[in-house]
Amino acid sequence: MRVQLKDTVTLQTNLSLDQSYIVYEIESTASGNTYYRIENDAKQVVPYDAALFDVVSDKLYGEWTILNKSNQSSARVPGEFAYTSFWEEFYNDDPRALRAFRQVKARFYLAELEAFEIKDILESNNEDEIYFVLNMLIRAKCDTFIYEVIQFAKTRLVEHTYSENDLLITAFEYLSLFKEEHIHAFLIGYLTNIELGNDKLTKIVSNYFAS
Structure with missing residues (x-):
């Protein structure tokens, strides 16, 4: 599921009008309000009032479940997040929660992002996102972005004078x-x-030609 900031609302901190955001939780409160938990432009995963957004894709990928919370609210979440302490553990950098989030994020990226969006990430200066996407492509054995990764590697070799990176x-x-x-x-x-x-690079190349 992806949402985009409505062009009629006041510009929000760490949100962009031209950016769509993947939803990682849909929370419904006892008072009837709905919140989408998304990763904003500052890479913070936080809930926002659903009224701020238009839904641009309503498909939920993978197994989602309803989680009832102690404050009488409920949340629809991916199965990997379906325990009450998940977000507390995530914000406290618990390895299990962080690993689960990365797995879900990778699944959603592969399902939701268009090819041009992944290319834009690979051509950006956002090293964290590039590293995440490269590992996602490795796990998926996706050969769609060979040209972009070659160009990235060529540039990186020159910029870092072949140093380990x-x-x-x-x-x-x-x-x-x-x-x-x-x-x-x-x-x-x-x-x-x-x-x-x-x-390290030479070993990878040697193994490539030896296989």
């Missing part, structure tokens, strides 16, 4: 999943400058 390593790990001529050419190019390389 988590984003660059993850990009190489993604590319190493696929036997494809553009990947082959890119990795051959890396080997021609191997004196500038680093051990």
Whole structure:
């Protein structure tokens, strides 16, 4: 499910009119109000009054369940979030809750985001989102974005002078999943400058050609 800020409302802090947001919880209060818990522009996952938004996609992916809360409100949540202490644990950086959130977010991204939106992330300066998307694509073994990841890796190699970098390593790990001529050419190019390389990248490339 995705929502977008209504163009008739006063601009909200950390929300953009041209951005659509994935909904991670739909809460209904005893007084009849509805709140959408979304990840805002500041990467904070917080509830907002549903009246602020238009629904641009109402499909709920995966198993959702109704969770009754102690304050007489109820919430519709993905199955991974279906225990009363989930959000408290999430905000306290509990590993189990964070892992569950990342799993759900990846599933929703794959289901909801258009190809151009994923490309925009890969071409952005948002390193956290790039890292998340690269790992999502690795888990899904999705070969749709080979060209964009090659371009990202080329730029990153130059900017970081072939130094070890988590984003660059993850990009190489993604590319190493696929036997494809553009990947082959890119990795051959890396080997021609191997004196500038680093051990982790070289190991990924060596394993690629050895397999």
